[in-house]
Amino acid sequence: MVDAETTKHFINDPTHLVNTALRAVTLTNPSVDLDAENKVIYRKPSSLPAPQVSIVSGGGSGHEPSFAAFVGHGLLTGAVAGTIFASPSAEQIRRCLMQRVSGEKGILVTVMNYTGDVLNFGMAVEKAKASGREVEMVVVGDDVGVGREQGGKVGRRGIAGTVLVHKISGALAATGASLKEVAGVAQLVSDNIVSIGTSLSHVHVPGREKPQASDEELKEDEAEIGMGIHNEPGSEKATDDLPGLVKKMLGHLLDQSDSDRSFLDVSSKDEVVLFINNLGGTSVLELGGITNEAVEQLQKDYSIKPVRIISGTFMTSLNGLGFSITLLRIRDTGLGKSMLELLDAPAEATGWAAAISTKTWAAGSQTDAGKAATQASEEGEVTSNLKIDHELAKKALTSGLNRVIAAEADITQYDTIVGDGDCGIGLKRGAEAILKVLDTSRPTDDAVLFLDRIIGSVENTMDGTSGALYAIFLNALANGLRTQDSSSAQAVTVETWSKALASSLQSLSKYTPAKPGDRTLIDALHPFVETLEKTRNVKSAAEAADAGAKSTRGMKASLGRTVYVGGEGWQGVPDPGAHGLAEILTGLSDGLN
Template identity: 70%
Template sequence: MSAKHFINDPTHLVNTALLSIPHTNPALACDLPNKIIYRKPTGNGVSKQVSIISGGGSGHEPSFASFVGNGLLSGAVAGTIFASPSAEQVRRCILHRVEKEKGVLVVVMNYTGDVLNFGMGVEKARASGLDVDMVVVGDDAGVGRAAGGKVGRRGIAGTVLVQKISGALAAQGASLKEVADVARLVAGNLVSIGSSLSHVHVPGRSVVETGQDELKDNEVEIGMGIHNEDGSERKVTDLPGLVSTMLKHCLDTSDKDRSFSDISSSDDVVLLVNNLGGVSALELGGITNEVVEQLMKDYKIKPVRILAGTYMTSLNGVGFSISLLKVADTGLGKGKSLLELLDAPAEASGWSAAVKTETWYRLNEEFKTEEQGESDAIQSSNLQLDSTLAKSVLTTALNRLIAAEPDITNYDTIVGDGDCGIGLKRGAESILKHLDKSKKTDDAIVFLQGIINVVETTMDGTSGAIYAIFLNALAHGLRQQSSSSPQPITSQIWAKALESSLEALSKYTPAQPGDRTLMDALFPFVKTLSKTANIDDAAKAADEGAKETKGMKASLGRTVYVGGEGWQGVPDPGAHGLAELLLGLSEGLKK
């Protein structure tokens, strides 16, 4: 492949692409430091609505930034090329860039980085008292159930139908629950698959000579993902044969590994034929015709709506994807059916609807970003704790975790990339510094929020995201139990909040006990504390759970890819580190 690009610097490329969007739609603004595109506040008496936020790695344009506009998204958060944006970017978008009065819905594709980082942003917003929901879209039939495992289907181009339909409903003034329910209805009735003639070259990366893993001139890869991921098979075939295979993966109900939908000839179906970036408009027309003819001939399906164009790309990928949406009843009445919502106008440059003339005149004035209202003051609660005791107990626990760093690092060197212990130590040391310098408070949530802020800024990677999501959800769980008058926080209140945060964490990671992750320590700790209200028993249960990961085959995380010998004799480093921390809490309470 040629490495020629007009812009070879990936950072400059992403930044300038984002800056171009307000030029093409004057209703939008760009927060470049946080890579956020969002609607300008109009201040013209327009009624408030549920805000819809989406995003992901750059390289999928016009998704997602060019879908921001009236009738579609309220804001979009961009990462670097093919990489998820950070949780901090997401948090800023939710808290400071969109309307929050009627709630916020986050729509994200099912990729680990996106789910974790957007999820952390959601939990952060919830912890501050906002009404936020999140829908994860996994529509890809390119990888079957067996290969997908616990992670499930990837999110690909069908996601744009979820965004468009939920965006139209939000514009009509529907509630957050109604919008989220319809988004889930669409996601649950979607199936998609993509194919490509080649992998793409990412600007800024070195060009490697074509090797045996690259597609040959006469090959096509079926099920290729939008981040250059391999598909399920490679074939030498023509277009009719390729489309036939793709439709079979989407519609063959006898294939139990891939049968994700039950679409039949009696259903109303929406068809989306999406250009992955490098197919000419002329050729996409021929592809669309082939898809429509095969649907009618082989499956007796005549789509009631056909969208063909460039919606979600893989840079300049020479490929296309097919998405099929089974039209279901929203139950919301006239004007709010899936088809009516799909047909509703959207003033977004990446969608087919044109920007109205009146919008150009009204909003094509110089816009200055105002930063008022960006304070992150923590709302106090009526849950009281003994801050002196809490500081003492935490100090004991954190010092025990720091002392365990050499063992954790050794274990992670064997089963991972060796950074787990250093990351935990860095976070623990930062929290200790925070405890020494922070103002004394007996408010449990204010105390916890200070720790959360440290975790979010000093701990990175997957473990940092998991700790931050869990702690934010813990703050939310505590706030839900706060009464109108001051009350001491009890072990029962902690246990209930921990149960809710464990449930929240399960939305963003499929990890469960037995997968050789920190969940093997966290799960028994929370469950035992809820049952016994005894932290000593709970910490011992966490320690036992961590020790039981020795010899356990990993289902998630980097350990999945580790071969050879050695991993059977060591515990999961994340589970061991968490157990040491929890044992330290128990130890601190005994002093």
């Protein structure tokens, strides 16, 4: 699925893109410098307060913030960049090892398991050794998307788990540890990491021609599990929803019965770090949902409660529309510094985004399970003597709510043209919440109590401008009813509702300047209230609301996001908020008959 969105770039010259991106790293972190000729980002000698093991990594560009933005205190000492998705040359790497980082306490080279990277970094390491430098090299292969059979002698690819190797070994190096100790911990972390990614599409490299459609492209409803960070094939294509994808991914990471992929035996007794990585094109909002799903499934299906959860953008595949899951099994380093302590240690590198301290993690794990419950409101229900026919009220309201739910697609289409597309979903979410309240709460003939229950669900489920307007109006409506309460039971009439609606409309006007003719939901609400007040006829009032909503077609907006919409599309659709309200009121009227 390669479309215009994935092939459009602000910078199409790949050479210029890489060079300027590397320069930008030095602009955002004054402790690092750039060897532009060799594409090396390295720590300035002045930023090193005392000699320490130098840690060098790198690879093809396109995986930012890896690797250049991880250069800094507590992480890498130097990073060497190739062109997009291509290994740097052995000469670039040699220059870094010999000229840009200190060899006083030795150098650790950490590289991901790709043939080009291993060969070029390996060649440079051997040259540096031959020149008298003490250098060790650790190759990270954490991707279980490639099984033993497919990986063969090459082994697993290196992906996002490499970042944790960098972080833990970098923190240890900052303590003044020896090369043997730093390399040993790097290898220990590498041996206890498994990762797998999934993506909804392949990525396009700037400067390359748009690829022709082929059978290799993913269909609209497909995701590729195990796709590599350079578009390499994964283990399978799937049409699952997010829970299904996460289930399969965790299965590949943890299922010991899968002899092809059981690279690490993790049990509920182990301390485990969960690392969720954005491949570049997944929104922060979605990444949060993905993280939550992974945490819930780990606990539910494997009884694993991670001791650390890190989620963010660390190793990308350009703007890859996907994510990866990494699990690190904590092991004793034998050095008096635990993996967790080293993972939590602060790092002054722009690419490292996990800022939570060990102290905060420890405090957070000691939560009081009953705290939330004790903080919950214990307010009693406020009753009145205003009586309604509960079954009729429920029937009428259910009719209105079901009607707006059925109209969600149209409302969303209208709001996509004139707004941000969330009006239909918001109304549907609120309507479904109210229906749930109607089905689960005990029946009541108290009009105020009946309305208060509805208000609570609206306030908790409807957000945005329309949610606020509905909540204000309904609260004012409840107040309008209370002002008509008496000391003895009395039936609520159309006149009672009419007076309460008129007062609530007046209250709403204090919070919004919207008037009829401004192309808002007021164009449906105002004629409903006005007609009901005059005729005492709900059907006539609902018809007036519908007519008011339809009149917004072609009406120029004075308020709301529609004001900012250019073009002519808005002229052909009604205001989505007015249309949605008219649907509710029309359905409510139908339910009363």
